[in-house]
Amino acid sequence: MLNTDDYEVLKDSFINSQRLFNKLNDVATNFQEMEFDESGLYQDEEEMYERHWLKLSSKITDALDSSLNGYSIELVNNDNLELRELTFNLIKDEDRSRIKVDYSEDGSLNISQIS
DSSP states (O other), rough: OOOOHHHHHHHHHHHHHHHHHHHHHHHHHHHHHOOTTTTSSSHHHHHHHHHHHHHHHHHHHHHHHHTTTTOEEEEOOOOOTTTTTEEEEEETTEEEEEEEEEEEEEOOOEEEOOO
């Protein structure tokens, strides 16, 4: 479990990354609205959205890593780009914390500590 000070650092890092979360929300919306056809042309578009998701989520992870000293941070990959949340495993010494960030509303984040 994160202590109060570390949680505040985490929260501030996510707030500073709000613009990136908004872009991730846009990626999810665009992916959801993508029209699949039988020709396979959608595959290029799908790969583009996957690259955008990876780049944006990596920037958020890097910002968190530089703010939260002493923690090893793992981003759990989403199985589906339409899922509008990021899950992180934070490890410090023997303590493990799992954090979910729901970014489904532009300009708003819902941070949950699962363990």
